[in-house]
Amino acid sequence: MASKSSKSKKSSGTKSDAAGSLSLSAAARYYLLSFLPIPILFLASQFLRNTISSPPADYGTGSMFDLIATRYDFINRALALNLDMSWRHRLVEEVVGTEGEMFANNESGRAVKILDLATGTADVAILLGKAATRYAPMSPSSTVLGLDPSQNMISVGVKKVEQADLADIVSLKLGDARKLETLDDNSIDAATMSFGIRNVPEKETALCEIHRVLRKGASPPRESALAIMEFSEPGPDAGAMGSLARLFIRHLVPALGAMLSGYPREYMHLQKSITDFPSPPEFVALMEGLKCRIRGGDDGEEWEIDTFGSFRVKKVVDLNFGSVQIYVATPILKKYVTE
Numbered sequence: 001m002a003s004k005s006s007k008s009k010k011s012s013g014t015k016s017d018a019a020g021s022l023s024l025s026a027a028a029r030y031y032l033l034s035f036l037p038i039p040i041l042f043l044a045s046q047f048l049r050n051t052i053s054s055p056p057a058d059y060g061t062g063s064m065f066d067l068i069a070t071r072y073d074f075i076n077r078a079l080a081l082n083l084d085m086s087w088r089h090r091l092v093e094e095v096v097g098t099e100g101e102m103f104a105n106n107e108s109g110r111a112v113k114i115l116d117l118a119t120g121t122a123d124v125a126i127l128l129g130k131a132a133t134r135y136a137p138m139s140p141s142s143t144v145l146g147l148d149p150s151q152n153m154i155s156v157g158v159k160k161v162e163q164a165d166l167a168d169i170v171s172l173k174l175g176d177a178r179k180l181e182t183l184d185d186n187s188i189d190a191a192t193m194s195f196g197i198r199n200v201p202e203k204e205t206a207l208c209e210i211h212r213v214l215r216k217g218a219s220p221p222r223e224s225a226l227a228i229m230e231f232s233e234p235g236p237d238a239g240a241m242g243s244l245a246r247l248f249i250r251h252l253v254p255a256l257g258a259m260l261s262g263y264p265r266e267y268m269h270l271q272k273s274i275t276d277f278p279s280p281p282e283f284v285a286l287m288e289g290l291k292c293r294i295r296g297g298d299d300g301e302e303w304e305i306d307t308f309g310s311f312r313v314k315k316v317v318d319l320n321f322g323s324v325q326i327y328v329a330t331p332i333l334k335k336y337v338t339e
Contacts, residue, residue, distance in 0.1 A: 062149030064269065068261050069152035073121055075260045079253055085123065087229060087319055088194060092127045094317065094328050095190045095227045100135030102190060103142065105222050112142040115188045115213065117177045118196020119146030122157030129166040147175030177206040183213045185295060194229040198277040208292035211309045214331045226311065226329045231274045234322035241321040249274055249323060280316055280325050287311040287329055294333065306336050
């Protein structure tokens with residue numbers, strides 16, 4: 001009897017070991033298959049680099065985005081592993097405040113005016129519009145204006161705004177961040193720009209135009225704000241996950257984007273524009289080193305000779321292992337130092 005019991009236990013143990021072995025084997029195959037696309041995409045990226053001419057630095061214009069507008073949102077979600085909307089929520093929170101402080105601290109009775117540049121298909125503009133609706137009792141009749149150089153992107157965005165029932169708050173128009181001539185000086189309470197500044201060749205010109213239209217002279221907490229969200233390649237100090245993010249940007253983004261959109265050159269530009277974009281310390285230095293011309297005089301038509309405009313960067317928020325940054329700044333005025 002004891003012998004039979006012993007044999008039964010051995011048999012049971014053998015079956016359990018076999019089941020465990022099969023389970024480990026299945027898990028190994030699963031992980032192997034899940035990583036299989038990576039070398040394929042890496043090879044595809046190398047093929048694209050060798051067969052497609054590199055786009056110029058100023059390739060990211062409205063006409064480029066016209067080509068990919070209808071699939072832009074889908075490809076964005078795929079390339080960002082569905083994380084991009086959480087980044088946009090954080091951008092809006094940095095501007096509006098966790099409890100709508102921008103609306104609460106506004107002068108009583110005056111509508112808050114928000115400008116979203118490179119608005120694209122209006123993801124950020126819609127989030128800003130929802131915030132304006134949520135905190136409407138603090139600042140009624142607040143508005144969001146989204147500008148973008150791509151008509152097709154605007155067309156997609158208009159439909160999304162209507163679906164969100166925000167057409168009375170959010171308006172979208174064709175516009176270039178370098179030429180905001182339709183907006184008055186000191187007329188905007190907050191400006192946002194997500195993943196757009198790297199596509200502007202004349203970054204200083206765009207930043208000075210934003211500086212011009214933002215309200216200046218108010219003291220905290222009523223000062224106006226600029227929040228720019230942009231990609232960058234993680235540096236060597238970003239650790240293992242930063243290295244993976246850098247690999248993803250350099251090799252997987254152009255290959256995946258090309259496959260999903262059918263426009264490989266456009267996504268080669270995306271990767272190139274990220275690689276060429278200044279590091280976070282360099283971009284902060286660019287913003288704080290601006291010398292924007294300031295209009296003055298009684299009629300506002302004369303140029304100040306002893307004053308220039310710049311930004312004070314209050315914080316830089318790192319996201320996604322150092323591959324995404326949010327730069328939060330306020331416009332300031334400085335005096336030229338003369339001896």
